[in-house]
Amino acid sequence: MVLAGSLLVPWSAGASPEPAAGAGPVGTVKWAACPKAEPPYPDPSKRTRCGTVEVPVDWAKPDGPTMKIAVARQKATDPEKRLGVLLSNPGGPGSSGLDDAYYADSPDEGYDKSIRSRFDIIGFDPRGIGRSGELRCDEKLAGKIPTRPKNAAEFERMRTLNKQLADSCRAGSGPVADHMDSVSVARDMDAIRAALGEKKISFLGHSYGTLIGRQYARLFPQKVRALALDSAMDPSRPDAGRFLTDGSAAAEGGVQQLADWCAKNTSCALKGKDVKAVVRGLFARADAGTLSEPGRHGPTRKKVTADQLSGFLTEYLRKWNPQTAAEQLSALNSGKGKVYWTDSTPDLAWRTVMCRDYDFRLRDWDHYRELRQQARSAAPHARYNAQALDMILGCQGWPAAPEPEPARGKGTLPPVLVVNAKHDLATPLPGARRMAQEFPKGRLAVLDAVGHWLYRQCESPLPARAVDTYLRTLKTPPDGTVYPRR
Numbered sequence: 370m371v372l373a374g375s376l377l378v379p380w381s382a383g384a385s386p387e388p389a390a391g392a393g394p395v396g397t398v399k400w401a402a403c404p405k406a407e408p409p410y411p412d413p414s415k416r417t418r419c420g421t422v423e424v425p426v427d428w429a430k431p432d433g434p435t436m437k438i439a440v441a442r443q444k445a446t447d448p449e450k451r452l453g454v455l456l457s458n459p460g461g462p463g464s465s466g467l468d469d470a471y472y473a474d475s476p477d478e479g480y481d482k483s484i485r486s487r488f489d490i491i492g493f494d495p496r497g498i499g500r501s502g503e504l505r506c507d508e509k510l511a512g513k514i515p516t517r518p519k520n521a522a523e524f525e526r527m528r529t530l531n532k533q534l535a536d537s538c539r540a541g542s543g544p545v546a547d548h549m550d551s552v553s554v555a556r557d558m559d560a561i562r563a564a565l566g567e568k569k570i571s572f573l574g575h576s577y578g579t580l581i582g583r584q585y586a587r588l589f590p591q592k593v594r595a596l597a598l599d600s601a602m603d604p605s606r607p608d609a610g611r612f613l614t615d616g617s618a619a620a621e622g623g624v625q626q627l628a629d630w631c632a633k634n635t636s637c638a639l640k641g642k643d644v645k646a647v648v649r650g651l652f653a654r655a656d657a658g659t660l661s662e663p664g665r666h667g668p669t670r671k672k673v674t675a676d677q678l679s680g681f682l683t684e685y686l687r688k689w690n691p692q693t694a695a696e697q698l699s700a701l702n703s704g705k706g707k708v709y710w711t712d713s714t715p716d717l718a719w720r721t722v723m724c725r726d727y728d729f730r731l732r733d734w735d736h737y738r739e740l741r742q743q744a745r746s747a748a749p750h751a752r753y754n755a756q757a758l759d760m761i762l763g764c765q766g767w768p769a770a771p772e773p774e775p776a777r778g779k780g781t782l783p784p785v786l787v788v789n790a791k792h793d794l795a796t797p798l799p800g801a802r803r804m805a806q807e808f809p810k811g812r813l814a815v816l817d818a819v820g821h822w823l824y825r826q827c828e829s830p831l832p833a834r835a836v837d838t839y840l841r842t843l844k845t846p847p848d849g850t851v852y853p854r855r
Contacts, residue, residue: 398422398440398564403471404500413471416443422564424496426544428556436545438557439500440493440564441470447486453594454567455488455840456558458495460576460600460822462551462726463718465499467492478825481837488571488840495581496557497542497549498718504549505541506717510534516762517676521734528766531720535768538721549718550725550772551577555584562592571595571840575822576796577602579787580726583807584775591780595843596808597836598787599824603800604807606774609729609761610740616754617744619797620679623686624648624750626792626819630691637692638699647702648750651678661704668704675752677710683755684711687794689819724764728771731761754794784810786839788832790820791851805848812845818854829855 398420403413413419421437445451457469470492473479480490494501511534518524539546558581562570571594574582579598586593607615628644631637639647654660655675661668678701685694700706723729731737740761744753785808789801798815805813816823816832823832831852839845 396423396564397566398442400442403441406471411472413441413467414443414474416474417441417471418443419467422493422557422561424557424560427548428553434544436496436502438493438496438561439467440491440561441467442492443470443473443485443490445485445487445489446482450487451489452487452841453489453569453571454491454562454565455484455571455573456491456493456561457573458554458575458578458581460574460578461498461716461719462577462722463495463498463504463716464577465494466578467494467499481833484837484840489565491561491565493557493561495549495554495722497545497721502542502545504538504546504718504721506534507537507541508717510537511717516759518734518737518762524734524737524765527762531763531766532768534717535720535766538717546721547769549721551581551584551722552588552772552775554581555588558585559589559592568592569594571597573597573599573824573836573840575599575824577722579796579804580604583804586782586785586808588775588778589780590778590782593780593782595783595840596785597839598785598804599832599836600789600793600796600821601787601801601804602796604804605800606727606771607800609731610743612727612729613740613744613753613757613761614747615797615799616757616794617748617751619792619794620683620686620751620754621748622792623689623794623819624682624748627686627691627694631695634691638696639702644695644698645750647698648682651698651701652750652752660701662708663700663704663706666705673701673708676755679752680755681708681710682751683794686751686819687756687821719760720763720767721769723760724767725769725772727760727764729761729764731765756795782808782810783843784812784839784845786836786845787811787813788816788823788836789813790816790818790823790827792819793821794819795821812848812850814846814850814852816852816854829853 400418400420403417403419405412419441422440423435423437425431426434426436458466470490473490497504514530515523515527518527569592572582579601582596582598583604586596631639631644652675655678660673662671697708787805805811814835820827824836825833835846
């Protein structure tokens with residue numbers, strides 16, 4: 370049996386000293402043509418150039434082993450009006466960031482001309498991701514880890530296998546597996562800044578990328594020109610209890626939003642029904658073992674668990690596809706139709722980042738049961754936020770202790786803009802509020818909708834316009850601005 374106390378032992382013994390800001394190798398980027406993309410993705414724009422920046426694997430040991438961070442750039446189209454460089458991170462954690470520069474001039478996924486004309490668009494793969502030394506772990510082992518332990522024995526087995534998975538990541542990838550935390554990525558960003566010959570950067574972070582932006586601003590405030598944070602993580606590093614409770618309350622709000630949508634839309638498959646009563650009934654049947662997957666002519670023999678139902682609600686409400694969600698809930702309720710289950714488990718790399726940034730360690734099986742009950746109290750209809758619970762359970766037994774909070778650097782920050790959906794299941798609004806309050810001139814603008822990632826990927830153009838205006842002018846909307854859904 371794994372003792373709870375063993376979770377407190379860090380992967381490598383001893384605390385490392387705080388490195389001096391800017392320590393480590395600094396060179397220039399040698400730009401060349403970008404490699405072709407793997408199908409089905411299109412090749413990078415011909416305007417994009419690629420290179421690498423050398424950084425220490427461990428920033429606490431700037432003279433130690435190094436690694437290369439893959440960087441891509443599209444230069445500003447109007448050099449005379451150029452404002453500098455715009456770095457970004459798409460979140461994940463663990464997502465590739467090169468695409469932002471690869472396709473910056475794409476009419477569908479790229480930036481507005483007003484941004485491309487004023488900034489060099491800089492994308493990069495965070496350490497251990499994609500072309501920056503891709504993490505290698507035992508994927509077969511990962512598939513054996515219990516995702517929702519049903520008893521104390523399964524909980525301990527999950528912790529044991531999580532540790533074995535972590536060991537496999539280190540064996541397959543080397544010491545970078547120990548150093549994929551957001552503070553290390555923020556220091557890599559400053560090495561990119563120095564290699565580009567820039568005094569300051571502008572940064573646009575999405576989802577988990579907002580935490581990287583926050584860390585950069587904390588370490589290097591004097592080197593920040595602009596900081597735009599879209600769908601913000603909670604910077605206060607909540608424990609597992611608050612992280613799951615906040616996320617589950619957001620999932621409960623998503624169920625209410627679905628009920629409100631159905632009350633107003635005749636196309637809703639549950640029109641005329643009490644949506645929340647339908648959901649309660651489905652969970653009651655799942656608890657009793659009498660809920661089955663629907664089929665063409667009636668219920669099949671395949672049982673649906675309450676955990677599956679929570680995962681379904683989290684996924685479909687997070688992406689806000691109310692019509693499809695209502696159709697599939699109706700099919701589950703009647704027994705006739707089709708339900709499309711999705712696997713929303715993040716790539717393996719997220720553990721090496723998340724478990725270093727947040728302390729989600731639970732004492733034991735009883736602590737886990739308490740956590741589930743707290744979530745159910747906050748979300749009587751959704752039960753819990755499946756994405757948040759995935760992240761918490763993935764860190765149980767992970768042998769790398771969370772990184773300490775970095776010391777604040779000296780310098781004055783510009784105004785900072787945070788945008789967030791009011792009903793965001795992935796980055797709930799309370800965390801976004803705390804992110805805006807983190808900065809002396811932090812401003813929060815809220816979209817009155819369900820959604821996540823508001824820049825170019827939501828039903829209203831207003832958040833993206835506010836971000837673009839801010840990046841160009843540093844002017845923010847008034848704090849507390851609420852944008853309508855459309």
